[in-house]
Amino acid sequence: MSDSALETLFLPLETEAVEISDDARILFLRARAGRELNAFKAHDLLCEQSFAPDRDALQKAGLKVEPETAAEGFDAVLMLPGRQRQEARAQLARGVAKARPGGVVIACAPNAEGAKTLESDLADLLGGAQKLSKHKCRVVWETLRPESVNKELLAEWLALDAVRPILDGAYLSRPGIFAWDRIDPASRLLAGLLPDSLKGRGADLGAGFGYLSRAVLEKAPKVAALDLYEAEKRALDLAERNLEAFRGKKTLNGIWSDVTKGIEGPYDFIVSNPPFHQAGKADRADVGQGFIRAAAGGLRPGGEFYMVANRHLPYEQTLTQVFAKVDQLADEGGYKVIRAVKGKGGR
Helix, strand or coil: CCCHHHHHHCHHHHCCCCCCCCCCEEEEECCCCCHHHHHHCCCEEEEECCEHHHHHHHHHCCCCEECCCCCCCEEEEEECCCCCHHHHHHHHHHHHHHEEEEEEEEEEEEHHHCHHHHHHHHHHHHCCCEEEEECCEEEEEEECCHHHCCHHHHHHHHHHHCCEEECCCCEEECCCCCCCCCCCHHHHHHHHHCCCCCCEEEEEECCCCCHHHHHHHHHCCCEEEEEEEECEHHHHHHHHHHCHHHECCEEEEEEECCHHHCCCCCEEEEEECCCCCCCCCCCCHHHHHHHHHHHHHHEEEEEEEEEEEECCCCCHHHHHHHCCEEEEEEEECCEEEEEEECCCCCC
8 A cells, every 4th residue: 555645755765955964873753664765774863753553564574663752853854744733743743852052854745635824833943944745746955053042932832732631621632533522422322322231341442541441440440450452652651640540440451453363361341442554544444343353253153242433434245244232222323333242163
């Protein structure tokens, strides 16, 4: 699958508009794997990525990856900022803060996902920005000159990504994660339909900042243990903090992983509001289908799977392939809630 933003990010280097020396220290924020990174195999390259599928792909390519680095003073900082504006500005400011004086900051975004804003934001921070366009994306860059840096704006934007209380202090969250400042209506619908009879060991696939997990623990007192699976480490860290009140009372385990590659188990029940986007805006039914197969593989015979999804997503065929019994519990507000039971014979 092509990655237009990643390809365009390297355009200044390919056209020699930007030159990076062989001994340069390079940081790649929100890094994604691709053949373009082969050019840096001999460099001191550090990839920062907190999203498990991208982390896995980078590691498979033999690249050094950390979820978050404290290192600074890089000769070049590359980045693929997120779509959420506060998060993107915080990432851009962080890239500037990580670069040494005289270093270069290079960022890219699709035109339909804030490229024009990215250009103006970089110009506001560094006093200017150069640009190239290709593949309906825009790459922008500028050399960091300390006298041109807007230090007040830099400090303001660095703080945009800070963890903060939301919903009158009920949860901690931060920009950039799914439904970061509200309760997703699909998750709320599913939470209201979960039975209080859930018990034993369970899992929440795609736990986000912990709303569904907390709903399970508050509603079903016989649940003894709950594993929280989440691909985005920034969200998982929040979920663990949002469930702090249950520590010592229940066995809780946060697992930073790509659910579609399989889960542990066996579980008595699993709940999930599967994601249907990765990078970009296009629907990705295959991700939810991977969650369904993972749930079937992780449940004990007779175990229950409760999931919610947008009504239009084609999950029924996958559900009937891997579960013995499938029932729709609700169809409201554009969402469907489904209960599936794993058969005694394994399906």
